[in-house]
Amino acid sequence: MTVTAIVGANWGDEGKGKMTDALAAKSSYVVRYQGGSNAGHTIINSYGKFALHMLPSGVFYPEITNVIGPGTALDIDVLLRERDELLARGVPVPRIVISERAQVVLSFHRLFDELEEERLGAASFGSTKRGIAPFYADKYAKLGVQVAELYDEERLLQRLEQSLAAKNVLLEQLYNRKPINARDLLPELLEQAEKLRSFVCDTSKLLHDAYRNGESILLEGQLGALRDPDHGIYPYSTSSSTLAGFAPIGAGLPPYAITRIIAVVKAYSSCVGAGPFVSELNGAEADELRRLGGDAGEFGALTGRPRRMGWFDAVATRYGCMLQGATEVALTNLDVLGYLDEIPVCTGYELDGQIVMEHFPVTAKLDSAKPVLERLPGWKCDISHVRSFEQLPEAAQQYVNFVEAAVGVRVGSISVGPSREQLITR
Ligand code: GDP
16 A cells, blocks of 8 residues: 655666566556656566566556556557567556556657757767657647647647647758658557557546555656756756656656655666766776676667666765655665675765765766775675575675665665566565
8 A cells, every 4th residue: 555666766777677577566556657768677577578668567467557647758659569569478468558648759759859869969968769858848848749639630730730830940951851741640640549549548537546545556767866857967867857756746646645765776887878977987897797787788778788887886876865765775786796806886976186975966077076986895606596685695785784874775675686586675
């Protein structure tokens, strides 16, 4: 009978998908409340390995209702394709509901994302090119299209024409492209709308009722605190809030509903895309950690891009947990560090001749910040089969205790492998 948010304390890719999949068993609802198909949650269970981009991570349990909330960027193509893939691979028909107020990522959002990345060249922000930034720009400029509008052809056409008026000038004058005729977009959108029809409803009412009836709801965040547009490493951030504080808004629940906030923290650091990354590693050290990390090396679940690698960053993670309002931490990928004699951790930043520990500097300052590293003893063995804290080697227990003290939040669970059951609950 809880409303729980599972959110990232770092730059994303912390293993939220695995944690959500593991915790979903006890939930009635799993909700995506922000972001779109730029997510890449990797889940490994008895059906195989899946990288979910648009679907909530509860889709492997047929009794769970999976909600696409009003705060999300709905990519209809990706959602339908992912659902088909699940069915083709033997997963029971998942229960999916989509908010009638969610807005739709349109083909020209993806086009503008690509054109803009091309135009920016080396100065680009590392977009996943799923149209997310142009989508949210339109949403807040009141030029977006809500799911409900897909079922009113005249209104839809009007909305598309309004959205395209200024964009067509840009297409012709800035990008040297042909303008887009709103009418040409209709057939595909109307066809998609039909395929979607049976999933669409007032999900906010559904969730409110569930909340009032005391059912368990899991709110699944995408990316991490440091990618939040208000509090993260702007402009190397994403376009929707990645914080648990936004979850009730994006899902449609009362702000006081959440009682448990699990901040997922990775035992080392990884980051996809551009932006300052103080504890970043280079060369052979980075290659080795990348090769051994995650379930098959640290490569973006969406883009396949090699992730940038670094040691655990106490300054950034403490800040991330604070922003998330974490009531507990789930520490993931601890097993990966078993190859090291000693494990470096970043405990502070050297900045303008001073050591910064309690304050996470603004983006403009981060570029010149240097990591202050300490070394903790390694455990030099495989811990992926361990299922209790007490059975962990002494040095691994020490590492967990160090993280706990560094971020100031209890570590409630420890993940020691990518599979659902490779989890220690403390
Ligand atoms: P998300 O976006 O936060 O869900 O994270 P991703 O799925 O993109 O990345 C996490 C990666 O780590 C995936 O490859 C997971 O399969 C993997 N993973 C998750 N937890 C663990 C863990 O405890 N140990 C190991 N070795 N891999 C893990």
